[in-house]
Amino acid sequence: MAERTQVKQKKALILLPYLKNGDGTAVALMNYYxxxxxxxxxxDFLVLxxxxxxxxxxxxxxxxNIYELPKENKYSYKVSRKIRSIIKEGKYDIVHVNMPGHVGFETLKMARQYGIGKRIFHAHNPRNNLNLKTxxxxKVYDxxxxxxxxxxxACSKSAGNSRFGNKDFQVLKNVIDTDRFVYRLEDRRYIREKLHIEKKVVVGVVGRFAAQKNPEFLLECFAEYNKLNKESxxxxxxxxxxxxxxxDRAKNMGLKGACLFVGRKNNIEKWYSAMDLFLLPSKFEGMGIVFLEAQCTGLPCFGSTNVPIETEVTELMHRISLKQEANYWATxxxxxxxxxxxxxxxxxxFINAGYTHEATKSDLLNMYEKRIK
Incomplete structure (x- = not known):
């Protein structure tokens, strides 16, 4: 009797900073998982x-599997040894790196050394120009x-052009679940009543307190807006x-009573419904998926011109230069x-623009399948 041919399982290792709700890179990848x-x-996943x-x-x-890197300096031998062990034992067809910098470089280098022929560098942001060091x-690690x-x-043409210059790259869209991000009056009423802001104009932010998101300027913009509308x-x-x-800065500016810092939320779609305007003047964004989510719920959005033009899916998206003063933004x-x-x-x-899971769910699959043929 002839032996049945055993089909080799297709395997990929994905490196990303974190696999958690609300993380932009994780959201982008899990739409295709x-x-x-x-x-x-x-x-398999490798995370910090x-x-x-x-x-x-x-x-x-x-x-x-989800592997965690050692809590050591990223340049340490323990980190390098962990990456080497995972790649050596995993026998992957593809290694997909979603992190710039040293860890991403080490991962791709090990993949090459162990004969993995398909190695992807996926840029989720343009080049980091926050200071001379970055x-x-x-530039070196890119x-x-x-x-x-x-x-x-890259997640957008803007991010790819910034990161890769004239080299060929493929765009893998960051998409949203249009069934999830809808405006619901009941969610609006519940959250606003709970926070005692029923009659307020709510300027909303969804984003990390990080230099990339330009939080100090954001606070200045709101302070100027609050001068124009005290009921905000x-x-x-x-x-x-x-x-x-x-x-602390909000307190020193006399805004403590007008600022609500509520932490990270998993049910973010409900919170968009409670807002009247979305503000995030980022210094840079690869795509800015929060702008897509907010627009889908019918929320007017304000971001900087450093946010990709691809975010202008509807007329609700407003992009303003960071060269403009905070009072210009507020007006x-x-x-x-x-x-x-x-x-x-x-x-x-969003359905017409192709920014939905249904329209793009096979894009990463097709990319992977093409790479191993």
């Missing part, structure tokens, strides 16, 4: 830190990562290394909130 699993792929969340349970239930570091990678991918509050959802500093915000009419969800615009 289920389609990979349903087509016979085994997907493991967080308890629904995705962690899902990945484990599927029989896949400019030099980003060169090293691109040298080790066989494929270049700032509702900030998120956490981060600069949170205490920003809270533009006031004009929009004064003119706001009936709120409605904007799912149809």
């Amino acid at each position: 289920q389609e990979l699993i349903e087509h016979g792929w085994r997907i 830190k493991i967080f308890e969340c629904e995705w962690l349970n899902k990945v484990k239930a599927d029989g896949n 400019v030099i570091s980003t 060169y090293l990562l691109q040298r080790e990678a066989t494929e270049l991918v 509050v700032l509702l900030w959802i998120g956490d981060g290394e600069l949170q205490e500093k920003i809270q 533009a915000m006031k004009k929009v909130t004064d003119m706001s009419g009936d709120r409605r969800s904007r799912a149809s615009e």
Whole structure:
């Protein structure tokens, strides 16, 4: 009797900072995860830190691994040895790196050394130009990562052009669940009543307290807006290394009573409904998926011109140069909130623009399948 040919399982290792709800990179990747699993792929993850969340349970239930790097200096031998061990034992077809810098470089380098022919560097942000140190570091590591990678991918044309210059790259869209991000009056009423802000104009933020998000200027913009509309509050959802500093500054500016810092939320779609305007003047964004989520719920959005033009899915997206003073931003915000009419969800615009899970769910699968043929 002839022996049955055993089909080799297709395997990929995905490196990303964190696998947790609310992390932009994780959200982008997990939009494609289920389609990979349903087509016979085994997907392991390598992260800086493991967080308890629904995705962690899902990945484990599927029989896949989540590896955590040692809590050491990223340049330490322990980190390098851990990466080497995982790649050596994993026998992966593809290594997919979603982190710039040293850890991403080490991962692609090890993948090459162990004969993995398909190595992807996926850029989720443009080059980091926050200061001279990050400019030099980003330039050096981008060169090293691109040298080790066989494929270049970006979340938007803007991010890809910034990161890769004239080199060929593929855009893998960051998309949203239009069934989830809808405006619900009942959610609006519940949250606003709970926070005692029923009659306030709510300027909302969803983002980390990090230099990239430009939190000090954001606070200045709100302070100017609050001068124009005393019945306004700032509702900030998120956490981060600069949170205490920003809270102290809000207090010193006399804004303590007008600022609500509520931490990270898993049910973020409900909180968008409670807002009247979304504000995030980032210094840079790869795509800015929060702008897509907010617009889909019918929320007017204000971001900087450093946010990719691809975020302009609807007329609700307003991009202003960071060269403009905070009072210019505030005046533009006031004009929009004064003119706001009936709120409605904007799912149809996102469906037409192809920014939905249904339209793109097979894009990463097709990329993987093409790479191993």
